[in-house]
Amino acid sequence: EAHLANISAKESNTASRRLAALRACELLGNLQSSLKEADRFYSGYDPNYTWWVAKPMERLSSALEKHRLTLREKMVGVPDADQQTIIGLPIGSEGLALELRHEWIAHDPTELIALAEREMDWCDAHMVAAAEELGCGDDWRRALELVKARHVQPGEQPRLIRDLAWEAIHFLEAHDLVTIPPLAANGWTMAMMSPEQQRVTPYFLGGDAIIVSFPTNAMSQDEKLMSMRSNNEHFARATVHHELIPGHHLQYYMLPRYRPYRELFATPFWMEGWALYWEMQLWDLDFARSPEDRVGMLFWRRHRCARIIFSLSYHLGTMTPEECVDYLVQRVGHERSAAAAEVRRSIMAGYSPLYQAAYMLGGLQLRRLHSELVSSGKMTNRQFHDAVLHEHSIPIEVLRNYLTDQPLARDTGPAWRFAEQ
Template identity: 55%
Template sequence: MDRGLRDIGNLSLGDQEDMRSRIERVTEDLKDINLFYNIEYSGVRKARLQTFLSQSLEELKEAPFNSFDQQNRIDYLLLKNYLSRQLDQLDLDVAKDKTSALLLPFGPTILKLCEDRQQMKPIDGKKAAQDVFEIGKQIMAMKGKVERKEVKISKTSAFRASNTVEKLQSHLAEWYGYYNRYDPLFTWWLAEPYAKVAVELAQYAASIKEGLVGIKPEEKDAIVGDPIGRDGLLKDLEAEKIPYTPEELLKIGELEYEWCEKEMIKASQELGFGQDWKRALEYVKDLYVEPGKQPQLVLDLATEATEYVKKHDLITVPPVCEETWRMFMMSPEAQKVNPFFLGGDSIIVSYPTDSMPHEQKLMSMRGNNISFSRSTVFHELIPGHHLQLYMNARYRPYRQIFETPFSIEGWSLYWEMILWDDERFVKSPENRIGMLFWRMHRCARIIFSVKFHLGQMTPQECIDLLVDWVGHERATAEGEVRRSFAGDYSPLYQAGYMIGALQLYSLRQELVVSGIMSEKEFHDRIMKENQMPVEFMRALIKNLPLKPDFKSTWRFYKNLE
């Protein structure tokens, strides 16, 4: 049987397959397809995924939606939304690859060599050597055009092409390593041309970055990014079930920032700095612990937050969850991308090492001061990400494929809002400034990330906004922007913190403040339903009417209306 043409998705289970089983099957099938067809640039991979996703959507239409209970209806809508979004992403990837193809005339040959190996087709060493030799000629010809500035292409497309060259170099190395020495004739033919092409690919990627993107070899930390435009943002907002335009998101960010600034001034006045809240912020930044003391600070803050939510019965904290979080220190290199703490199963603590330059040490200490760290710790551990990931692994874990920053990051920032409101949670003016810093930061994240993808801000302007609006240290601002646009996060990820938190906050008003549910019932229910867009969570908990062609309508941010 031809493995490439085998229909993995269609098991002819029809209406007998419940939604959980269907989701688990699709998840595993996609995992296998992506593992086997592992070259992102490949048209074969994209075609196989498109076939599978389209077939899965067609099969889903046959499911008996009207006879489902609310849980199965939500699962139906989650899977439909997920498959549609994956198809949209494929279309976007195809369009972007077309814009960078000009720089990759040798790409199809490398793809064929690697994919023939994946299909375990016989190898002709002499022919393969000629193919590799021709690849080298094409690389050198294109390298010359790049250096003579004869290629007209956008910076973002060129940057994508340079990254693709590096990935193709890695795949070609895997191809060569598979045959080398195991097939003596292959090695006899390929040793010299392959070694030459491996070097030429690396040099060509560097030439593209320097000549077309403007990144010199020594500028390893340069920020480029790849804006998706307004239409791309609208598609992502629909997939996230956010019925607002990019312009409305910007307005929400501005309104929330105005609230934060008013509260900052109040705290500043209490500390004797009057209206000049930035001076008060600088004062708070200097309240950091001495070298070697940061782990103990994190432990004390984690204990405080955990004991607080347990004492006031705000959410269930399972004993194993409370017992098993771990702490690690972040490397200086990692702090260039993640200048603050990271969390989840463990908390990874940012603090300078003796190897850092003096100025960078001070910025790291000031950026992770006592009051900033207080919010960060309960954001990352309990009741934030550590508790969230613990529960997600144990309750409806099949929904983890529907992970969204509006739920993941929204949950942790939501707790920052709840503890701000809770007068029982003791907050000095310094603590309030620390909490407001992060809240301002999430407002700025909406603005700089959305404007970047709209083509209205450059990465440098994004850095400047974080410094000027929020009071970031420049090094931490650079790290935040580098992290945002490096390609590891979706375009709406940074907006997901504040927008997701506002969704959960609004849902709490409907269910807890109204008296329908207790605080603990509400929080436990959200944790036990796992990952999904927050509007689906609202429909599930409130048992709202659902249809297969669900459209987002929940205008949760009343200040905008």
């Protein structure tokens, strides 16, 4: 401890030392958890343990915690009490390569970043077109500001969410796009997100329930305003169907009913990719009613592109957390608090390194598969979408192998170059 206290500020602030110290803190935390589990197992059951080991175990646990806290404060430079600073552990190019192979992705990170940049260019062109319709010329930031200002008043968000949810369900049924069991359509619930959780997740979450972000009395004035602007009517219209139907709520309805034994292979490329895929499908089907709606949908589509770029770049070591936040503010148009929360969620909330990239990448994989099977006339929209839901959460290339009856061998691995199509 005395040695750590004497480390110079210059040394403690170097990136390599900070990351090494953060890894050490993580390992110390894991060791403490293992010791607690061992103590619960033996304490009171084994007389020799209780007689000889219980007190030394207390001293060891206390010393490890003191060492961990000192490392966090003196070397990492981010005490436990600091809930604002963003710091994480990049896994590097080799780590990303392993993660991509595990998820059955045949492309390398640089190819995926290039794909995201192409998709971002598409979004830019359509965002400018929507801005022109709103009388903003080619100033997409001005158009975004107009849209952010169109939010409901505090207390009225739940009513808006209900109306938007049923609007999406009726649209899907009118176009015969996917089977929606009555219990799924009527069985979702709503919860409000705490101010603390909104610092990590500034937008909606979904599953069995939709968890709504909107101001509470415990927030500062700035936090209240940014929460309302970030969850305006047109952004919300594009997120409600992502979280409920046809998105996550419909997935959670189907998962325990069809092939639940495949839960072991669950992947965000199927879970998040499906919900993002529907954002793209509904765009193609003119779900947006106005240029304001299109701005809302494009904001999220840009955001998914940005997630690929900043999350992979962070793990490759080419972007810092601060640069990731700036990128989201400048390139996508996030409120700064929301951008910081997004990066904090990506880096510090325990998600897998590819989780944020999986939204757009999984969506694009499903989009390519839809083109192969539906656009070609081999399946209807409803048949395709029901089939995806009934095969459970598995890597999209594995799903493609099944739906297209690909020949398989024991050593079959990721080979689908979907980004080149």
